[in-house]
Amino acid sequence: MIGAAISRWTMAYFAMALAWLFVALALMVVGIGYPAVDIAAPDTLVLVHAVCIGWLSLAMCGALFQFVPVLVARPLYAETWALPALVLLTVGLVSLIGGFMALGGRLPPALWLLPFGAVLLVAGFALVVVDLGLTAWLRPTGPARFVLVGLGSLCATIGFGAVFAFALAGWAGSFGDLVLASGIPLHAVAGLGGWLTLTAMGVSYRLLSMFMLAPDVDDRQSRVTLAAGALAIAVTVAGGALAIGLASGMSVVLSIAGVLGLASAALYGRDIASIFRNRRRRQLELNMRMATLSYASLAGLAMLGFALVWTEAFAAHVGAFVFLAVFGWLSGLVLAKLYKIVAFLTWLETYGPVMGRAPTPRVQDLVAEGRAAKWFVIYYAAVWAGTAALLASEVDALRMAAAMMTVGVVGIIREIIRIRRLADVESPLRLPGGAVAPHLLFARN
Numbered sequence: 001m002i003g004a005a006i007s008r009w010t011m012a013y014f015a016m017a018l019a020w021l022f023v024a025l026a027l028m029v030v031g032i033g034y035p036a037v038d039i040a041a042p043d044t045l046v047l048v049h050a051v052c053i054g055w056l057s058l059a060m061c062g063a064l065f066q067f068v069p070v071l072v073a074r075p076l077y078a079e080t081w082a083l084p085a086l087v088l089l090t091v092g093l094v095s096l097i098g099g100f101m102a103l104g105g106r107l108p109p110a111l112w113l114l115p116f117g118a119v120l121l122v123a124g125f126a127l128v129v130v131d132l133g134l135t136a137w138l139r140p141t142g143p144a145r146f147v148l149v150g151l152g153s154l155c156a157t158i159g160f161g162a163v164f165a166f167a168l169a170g171w172a173g174s175f176g177d178l179v180l181a182s183g184i185p186l187h188a189v190a191g192l193g194g195w196l197t198l199t200a201m202g203v204s205y206r207l208l209s210m211f212m213l214a215p216d217v218d219d220r221q222s223r224v225t226l227a228a229g230a231l232a233i234a235v236t237v238a239g240g241a242l243a244i245g246l247a248s249g250m251s252v253v254l255s256i257a258g259v260l261g262l263a264s265a266a267l268y269g270r271d272i273a274s275i276f277r278n279r280r281r282r283q284l285e286l287n288m289r290m291a292t293l294s295y296a297s298l299a300g301l302a303m304l305g306f307a308l309v310w311t312e313a314f315a316a317h318v319g320a321f322v323f324l325a326v327f328g329w330l331s332g333l334v335l336a337k338l339y340k341i342v343a344f345l346t347w348l349e350t351y352g353p354v355m356g357r358a359p360t361p362r363v364q365d366l367v368a369e370g371r372a373a374k375w376f377v378i379y380y381a382a383v384w385a386g387t388a389a390l391l392a393s394e395v396d397a398l399r400m401a402a403a404m405m406t407v408g409v410v411g412i413i414r415e416i417i418r419i420r421r422l423a424d425v426e427s428p429l430r431l432p433g434g435a436v437a438p439h440l441l442f443a444r445n
């Protein structure tokens, strides 16, 4: 990592992602979307895509622009594509959300916004996929393989999403209507399971061993974890598409994918446990301690999914399941890792150029873990309370949980801005001769 180029627009991706997280939390606090309305209602779709594309996908893309070159020890295929991709994704998402609002009667009936937004999103994601894919393809080892499967799943997700958007505008004929009628679970599993979860797993292998000074997980071991996950997504997408073509039910396909997904999560747990066991840095930093709460959420998710399927209550509680996946497992991990990544990149950008020529602070001098810990604890406690509220169908309790999550997120963002501003670095070390303070939203490289 030291010596690697700093991705210029990663901070801008993170900032935009956090802005969308606020939008989503605000919607939840005022009670817009599920559970106040149906899970497939337009208001829910606004909320789902603000979280899935705006928050999680943008944060993931920003992190990947920095980390894929590190994973494969090669420069990014095209550094200049990152900013146009961010603009396309942002405008595309605004348009898609406008389309959902038109669908729900909150805006005049301009349904063309849906296909228009889909085209922009496809263009933006295409830039990301080609750029990262060509970079990772050069040396597809260990974690980079997870990223490649994640990017493949992203292609499936946006393919389905684009067909849905054209179908909802009435522009996709009977084929589009057929895909829209049955394809939503496939789109959701490819997006949440394939793109976001497998990519987060891959990146976490590298980040965890790097930040805890642990040897990398054995390649053969992580390959089995990936194979189970990739098979789950392949069965879902290919089997599901076949089931749509044959006009048969999806339950067999989704059950097989569920078992494979569970196996992949269990194997991932084993891999992560071995990184923790073999680490040389015994004292866990805050981001690691908080990441364990995200892993606890993933374990809770597996148990919840199992219990719901066992009691034949999965369909009734799919909202609680997705909520825990999105906010406990994925968002929790992203927030914990953002806290460390921003500190690390800020340190590298500010002090890398003067290292060896002047005394410089340690990365840990940029953070105030004691102060930041409480915001993470508030966030996770709120997410678990929110999951319980959804299981109990308590709409107002969920809104209170969302308000508490917002408090936690505001606190975490304040800490991240302080890191970027070097606000916690003691004065003589803060800007040694020749060091330049970083910009909040982009790297000066």
Ligand code: HEM
Pocket (backbone or CB within 6 Å): 039, 040, 041, 044, 045, 048, 049, 052, 053, 057, 096, 117, 118, 121, 122, 157, 158, 159, 160, 161, 162, 164, 165, 168, 180, 184, 187, 188, 191, 192, 195, 196
């Ligand atoms: C080109 C990008 C995308 C487009 C155009 C798109 C479009 C859509 C549309 C039109 C629906 C609603 C279908 C219906 O119920 O009528 C939908 C549902 C959904 N999408 Fe996307 N989507 C995109 C990307 C994503 C991504 C990247 C994710 C996740 C990572 C995602 C997650 C979901 C989920 C979970 C649902 C089901 C929501 C529910 O039923 O409440 N989408 N998408």
